[in-house]
Amino acid sequence: MPELDAIDRKILGYLQNDSRLTMQELADKVGLSVSPCHRRVKLLEERGVISRYIATVDQKALGLHVSVFISIKLARQKEEDLNRFARAISKWDEVLECYLMTGNRDYLLRVVAADLASYETFLKTKLTRLDGIASIESSFALSQVKYSIALPV
Amino acid sequence: MPELDAIDRKILGYLQNDSRLTMQELADKVGLSVSPCHRRVKLLEERGVISRYIATVDQKALGLHVSVFISIKLARQKEEDLNRFARAISKWDEVLECYLMTGNRDYLLRVVAADLASYETFLKTKLTRLDGIASIESSFALSQVKYSIALPV
DNA sequence: ATTCGATTGGTAAAATATCCCAATATCGAC
DNA sequence: GTCGATATTGGGATATTTTACCAATCGAAT
Numbered sequence: 001m002p003e004l005d006a007i008d009r010k011i012l013g014y015l016q017n018d019s020r021l022t023m024q025e026l027a028d029k030v031g032l033s034v035s036p037c038h039r040r041v042k043l044l045e046e047r048g049v050i051s052r053y054i055a056t057v058d059q060k061a062l063g064l065h066v067s068v069f070i071s072i073k074l075a076r077q078k079e080e081d082l083n084r085f086a087r088a089i090s091k092w093d094e095v096l097e098c099y100l101m102t103g104n105r106d107y108l109l110r111v112v113a114a115d116l117a118s119y120e121t122f123l124k125t126k127l128t129r130l131d132g133i134a135s136i137e138s139s140f141a142l143s144q145v146k147y148s149i150a151l152p153v
Numbered sequence: 154m155p156e157l158d159a160i161d162r163k164i165l166g167y168l169q170n171d172s173r174l175t176m177q178e179l180a181d182k183v184g185l186s187v188s189p190c191h192r193r194v195k196l197l198e199e200r201g202v203i204s205r206y207i208a209t210v211d212q213k214a215l216g217l218h219v220s221v222f223i224s225i226k227l228a229r230q231k232e233e234d235l236n237r238f239a240r241a242i243s244k245w246d247e248v249l250e251c252y253l254m255t256g257n258r259d260y261l262l263r264v265v266a267a268d269l270a271s272y273e274t275f276l277k278t279k280l281t282r283l284d285g286i287a288s289i290e291s292s293f294a295l296s297q298v299k300y301s302i303a304l305p306v
Numbered sequence: 307a308t309t310c311g312a313t314t315g316g317t318a319a320a321a322t323a324t325c326c327c328a329a330t331a332t333c334g335a336c
Numbered sequence: 337g338t339c340g341a342t343a344t345t346g347g348g349a350t351a352t353t354t355t356a357c358c359a360a361t362c363g364a365a366t
Contacts, residue, residue, distance in 0.1 A: 055168035
């Protein structure tokens with residue numbers, strides 16, 4: 001796995017903020033001509049450094065006014081239990097993020113919903129129906145102060 | 154603000170997962186021809202429903218092995234204090250997400266770093282130097298079970 | 307200096323986005 | 337139902353952009 005040089009990191013920095021830049025614009029920004037810039041981008045894609053290209057959608061425009069962080073403890077923490085939980089979580093579109101945590105909770109989830117009623121539906125029909133959950137604690141977000149997908153390069 | 158119909162939502166669903174689909178491919182998937190599909194996409198962009206197009210980068214490939222959730226309480230919660238905190242946070246690339254929360258903490262942050270040492274540097278040179286912070290509590294993520302940018306449509 | 311390997315830059319062809327206009331569908335009023 | 341007005345669709349021409357090829361350049365080791 002070859003290292004990322006300064007130009008690669010510049011490319012990643014720009015594409016993380018706007019993937020619709022043309023190769024010409026990107027090349028200008030990083031100080032290359034189109035050809036080598038293009039090859040570098042393709043290489044970054046092939047190596048999996050760039051994993052995908054996506055559109056980001058405004059949460060409010062979709063009417064998703066509720067963001068919730070959920071702390072979860074499992075009854076048991078054997079690998080099999082963790083895997084079963086991970087598989088279930090992964091299927092649900094409402095769950096945007098899930099982390100296995102250190103400390104006194106096992107998982108931290110970020111979930112979005114249209115309103116409190118639909119969040120309650122998510123809890124009742126999905127999350128609380130999972131086996132092996134010892135406790136669930138919801139914390140609500142009043143507002144999103146910052147949300148970025150761009151990793152520091 | 155016109156409502157999003159079923160086709161709009163389909164478009165958003167596909168573009169949230171792969172914005173490199175050609176108009177032809179996208180049009181086929183949603184059951185339109187290229188022209189109306191293209192116009193709908195442009196409209197979604199103009200209305201701000203689609204906010205941006207970005208490349209997602211592999212966190213491991215960048216050597217960012219540490220993900221931390223930080224709970225923060227401020228000494229005071231006047232609007233001015235909140236704004237000052239928000240402004241500071243927004244400048245720092247290490248902070249990917251920040252939410253104003255209900256309950257007994259004020260903010261929840263998600264921060265990434267290369268390793269524990271650089272996380273410590275972030276804490277010492279940035280976060281703890283802010284005025285008006287009453288308490289900071291870090292929880293570390295052992296692994297990312299799910300991470301999605303795609304909102305449910 | 308010279309050679310080898312890797313990276314670069316220009317160019318041309320292919321793929322794609324974008325715009326215009328006619329045709330079609332949708333909705334409300336009668 | 338029928339008509340008319342409005343919004344939406346589809347096809348085709350044009351402009352942009354991506355992509356592949358090849359010669360030129362750069363860098364390092366000898």
